[in-house]
Amino acid sequence: MRTLLRLWPYVRPVRARLFTAVVVAIAASCVGLVIPLVLKWIVDGPVAGGDPGGVWLGALLLLGIGVAEAVLFGFRRWLVARPLAGVEARLRGDLFAHVQRLPVAFHDRWASGQLLSRGTTDLMMLRMFLAFPLTFLVVNGATIVVGMAVLLAQEWTLGLVLLLPVLPLIAVCSLFESRYARVARRAQDQAGDLTTVVEESVLGIRIIKGFGRHRSQARAFGEQSRQLRTTELAKARLLASIWAVIVILPELALGGALVLGVVQVADGALSAGTLVAFLTTALALRWPVESIGFLLAMCQEAATATRRYFEVIDTARESDGPDALPGAAPGGDPDGPADGLRFADVVFRFPDAAPDSPPVLDGIDLHVRSGETMALVGATGSGKTALTALVPRLHEVTAGRITLDGEDITALPRAELRSRVALAFEEPTLFSASVGENVLMGADGGAGEAELRRALEVAQAGFVDRLPDGTATEVGEQGLSLSGGQRQRLALARAVVGAPRFLVMDDPLSALDVHTEALVEEALRRVLKGTTALVVAHRPSTVLLADRVALLSGGRIAAVGTHQELLRENAEYAWLMSGADAPPGTGGPGPAELAKGTSR
Template sequence: MPHPRDLPEWTPPPPDPEKPAQVRRILRLFRPYRGRLAIVGLLVAASSLVSVASPFLLREALDTAIPQGRTGLLTLLALGMLAVAVLSGVFGVLQTLISTTVGQRVMHDLRTGVYARLQRMPLAFFTRTRTGEVQSRIANDIGGMQATVTSTATSIVSNATSVVATVVAMLALDWRLTLVSLLLLPLFVGVSRKVGRERKRIASQRQKQMAQLAAQVTESLSVSGILLGRTMGRSDSLTADFATESERLVGLEVRSNMAGRWRMATIGVVMAAMPAVIYWAAGLAMAGGGPDISLGTVVAFVSLQQGLFRPTIGLLSTGVQVQTSLALFQRIFEYLDLPVDIDEPEHPVRLDKVRGDVALSGVGFRYDADAGADTLSGIDLTVPAGSSLAVVGPTGSGKTTLSYLVPRLYDVTAGRVTIDGADVRDLDFDTLARTVGVVSQETYLFHASVADNLRFAKPGATDAELEEAARAAQIHDHIASLPDGYDTLVGERGYRFSGGEKQRLAIARTILRDPPVLILDEATSALDTRTEHAVQQAMDTLSAGRTTITIAHRLSTIRDADQIAVLDGGRVAELGTHDELLAAGGRYAALVRRDARTRGTADVTV
């Protein structure tokens, strides 16, 4: 039977060839902030108009105020230049503040959107996707877009406005010199587009390599990874593997930063040489008796030309940056476009008071809907409110999968699962979460205090409620004996606690939530016999009045269950009480006899 961990690793869909659609989608990210962007546009326009005034003030000073000795006019012109500088600085600070705020809000929206989408993905996605890959999408890819989303819009508007205003001012000064200045601009645009495409291709490779490094760090530097590496004597080889991957990233980073550098440097050299061309052309025109061009006009024009080069280079660089960022946006959109297999129904049903009647009717399930055999088929089970069902069977028989269908961690592919007669696919998520509590065989604890881990089930729980739940799970005395008590940090994945202690903390967490339906997926598998007996007593007491479905591997945990279902090949092979199944002499009885021969005890591993 296929298991989600056996499915092929998730790979992103092929890139969308419709790049204009992708650009439009990026622009839509800024739509909620169009009011602030409009203010930025006004500030940019004002700053651009103010900045082009300086060359005209300079021309007046050189052609009129200084030759004619008009000190009063010269003072006013100098004050005007100072005012231009002050206003440009103020406008620049304000537009940077607003645009950075907008950019950070867009990044927040992207991070939150990706996180929310991943929260709704089925378990199969996470069993097929490396944790480091997911982390890299949220941290590296979105982080790599920071410069684009925080400054690109402002840079485009600012530079475009400056270019237009400057060209108009240059035409007003002398149209002939303007034509000379603009002859090479089309060539510059073509070069920058080519550089942008090259950097975009490299950026995609670089982000994949960063994701590979993140995955390697997450896996090998976790507590489990360190333990495995050291006990297997692989620490040195893991370090060597990491160095190899890091070396590849170095190469990609160098290529990304150097892509097109020589071409862009050539553009810079040509633009820096343009003033000399203007002086040369103007000098030839005057020496040859051509049109009269004043010295002030030439100096003012060169000043404007230098002002034109800065925003032009800015626009070209922004174009390169945008093309590079398209690769990052594509990776983020891949996650935002992931299909949600399990979604809340359009008209959800809410159960205010749950009895806890659970029924599986004709249930079938397969992990890969397009291929592979059914993991479960033709399952018909009824668990009345307050009763207990134990599910046993050999490895791969579908026990855990069956338990995941009740809290709707997976959706059935045939039949239906109901609680109090309502299909779980019709229930709203809040009702389902309040109704079904799960203690899985793999206990997960956050790197936080004991109290915080318990309150994850019930954020508003009082200290007294925490203690009551811990006592019921037979873990309070141990917590109280710790120096920091309930404020003790459990460590990464709870590694400061033993397996049995972690399992009891997980049980206490579920008890605190107080669900009417309990799913215990081998919940006592990590406990020794003595602790298991104590916890089982507590669970028996708490199970009174609750519907309990236990996925068990020890007979001692299920002997008193109201029903025992034996799964084999994804089907219910036998159903009855412990005594009835023993008397029937079928699969269950065979498991008991086999275990008795191998262990010399009544406990059975199934």
């Protein structure tokens, strides 16, 4: 109950209709309990007295009661359908909005299939819970109480016989509830894992087909399916066992009441009509009693779905406003002289790393002057991508300080920070939208056709005019209808369309051929003249875009200088730029030889 009560803020706006629906459903169930009383009157009156007219009148009364019951239940359904669809929509909307604001570290840890299952299957389960089990636990409970009162009023001795299974049923239901909760949670988690397998197989279908891995993927899917099937069968066994107990115990009590009632009728202590009414009322209570088992099961599944939902919602999201780290120096004057991008003694380790593990970045001190383009070069795994992710606060620094024109980035609202800094990643991500919409996503909203065309020209993305609908062409999921180079050029256009003050690019030209790369670099030089840029580079051609180069080695800045200076003075840099097989210090060519080879 504590878990399910967390849904109350979403239910509160529609509580009037839901409470009305519960009252209407209780009224409908109680109307059904009038039928045994009419039967008693028919048996003891018209039937016993041989009055056909009275029998027809009783039949019409029964028909009217049945129609009233059906209308009331239909009205209840109408009352809850629209409000609960709205509740589900608000839950899903809040989940989606919250997921968008969660740190990148959260998405690194969580499988996307688990998030998908929480936003679809779990929320559908909650809507069904609010529409049916929640209502009918109250309705059936009220019906059982009213029905037992009617039974005790008709013949208290028979009523006491029917009350005998109450305590055993409570004990069995309590035991069932705790066991079913564990199995239900396991099933919903396994369904999320299965969703992840399906999603990865769909997104990676080209890799699967290209390497002929469809059988291994089918085996992985089959294994997940078998695990889920085993858990679902365990749920079914638990539900079957509780159902058997809930059905058998009341049936035994009903049989005992029937035998005792027949004896009383034979002795003349009870009228036949009263026995008929009693048995009819008891049979009318069979469904409310028998439904307890699966209603409890659905409540447990809803509670599990609620816990899974709030596991995501309770995760702290990125703050909207400034949240400077304790001890951080105050920000500079945004209207003062431009200072560019500075890293001051920056330390970074991933949030889920052990506290005593070595940091990815350790003591980074780097200054990218205003209007300067700096290339960031380093071996694979040296921390280049991690460093670029710190600037827009996709990850948070563990220690140290990063400033933009003298302002600490932690003192800036995230929206403002990310409006100043544009990004171009090595892996270009496009969305199921038009080419124009994907590119203009990099602007704040004031950009139009002119800015779009300028950005496409810089990225040498003239191919869009050859697409079926030009910039209005839908690129499809992940942009997979385009080549790798085309996707990368659109991602680069998205980065420059807003004319950002700061530009961070992670090897943005890696998928381009040499001729297109040369054209893009020529256009980029014009754009970079008025921009402070940090560019991760792996090739000399990209490095030549930069005014200076920083060498990142072992999580530290090992050297800073121009391309030619580092070629002459730093063996590691010369080796990285040369593409030689042997790194410096292993018997390969020295810095002078490497520099000559690279300059040629």
